[in-house]
Amino acid sequence: MAERKMQVEVLRYDPDRDTEPRYQTYEVGCDPDWVVLDALTKIKDEIDDSLSFRWSCHMAVCGSCGMTVNGEPVLSCKTFIRDFPDKIKVEPLDNFPIERDLVVVMDDFIEKFEAVKPYIIPKEPRSIEQGTYLQTPAQLKAYKQYSMCINCLCCYAACPQVALNDDFIGPAALALAHRYNLDTRDVGRSAREDVVAAHEGVWECSFVGACSQVCPKDVDPAAAIQQSKIASTTDYFTSFITGGSK
Ligand code: SF4
Ligand code: SF4
Structure with missing residues (x-):
């Protein structure tokens, strides 16, 4: 043609x-x-x-x-x-x-990205001789969708809450935190909680869903954020009932 x-x-x-x-x-x-x-x-x-x-x-x-x-x-x-x-x-x-x-300029995003500790925090380090942690297909499936992010920032450009609040951690970083929290090899959820469950974390999201609509990798950060809200709420009430200090 x-x-x-x-x-x-x-x-x-x-x-x-x-x-x-x-x-x-x-x-x-x-x-x-x-x-x-x-x-x-x-x-x-x-x-x-x-x-x-x-x-x-x-x-x-x-x-x-x-x-x-x-x-x-x-x-x-x-x-x-x-x-x-x-x-x-x-x-x-x-x-x-x-x-x-x-x-x-991506500096602000990189800081937010680092703040959620986007890596596996293991219960204890493994030596090379001990080999890698194994997972079942079902354990992989639980977080795989949220691991497909390529940090293209399209979701930040689409998000009305990012536009309103510079401090909002934002969709991709929160989806990535959720990805590691769902990983059976990771015990870092409490280490991420201060950032994820803060007002500038999941609670700043108004669930408009624009982030998921524009995501070219079908990560669905909006779903990850809503699931994180449920997990944080459950943690709060559990600690309230058990007398924890969350
Ligand atoms: S669902 Fe939340 S993170 Fe996604 S665009 Fe809407 S406000 Fe932003
Ligand atoms: S639009 Fe999708 S792939 Fe791009 S940064 Fe956001 S979650 Fe990641």
Whole structure:
């Protein structure tokens, strides 16, 4: 099939030169099977090498190429040009400061991510001789969906509570905390509880579900957060009944 001419309107912002973001439109000849990332790559390679955007794998695995296309947070490597009319608008993800053009500053997310201790905290360390912990298929299934996150940040861009409260830990980090709390090899739930069960943790979520709608890996962070709320509530009442100090 013939090449299709697309008007690609891109938000540009160079903090060293621009006082505020501006838009620049490029006319790009696109192959019919191209994704938005291909169009951006053509702009950078052939039209304007000053355009900045993140990408790495081009196969929806690395999570680097999250951006806003015609108002929706998406992976640009998974978003086909053919699904749009002759003009597309490409912007950085909402709810993050702009580093440059389509690249956002991720520092705040990384801090939140680290705060939930996103790793297995074992009951006791195992030596190499003891081998790895084994799990049944059912034990794996309990958390597998929540382990598929690629940190693309699309859910943070879609979440109305992230927009309202900078301190909200947010969907992906909370889903990841839930993933480890459900893992039979992990005993770190109490170590995560101060962050997960805080007001800026699961209780800040209003369960709109926008995070799950935009997630390109079907992680369903909204479900993880609601399950965490139930677990935290159960913990609270259990400690209340047993006289614990939660
Ligand atoms: S369900 Fe919670 S985390 Fe997901 S978008 Fe809504 S408020 Fe944000
Ligand atoms: S939960 Fe989904 S949308 Fe959010 S960062 Fe992970 S993969 Fe991306």
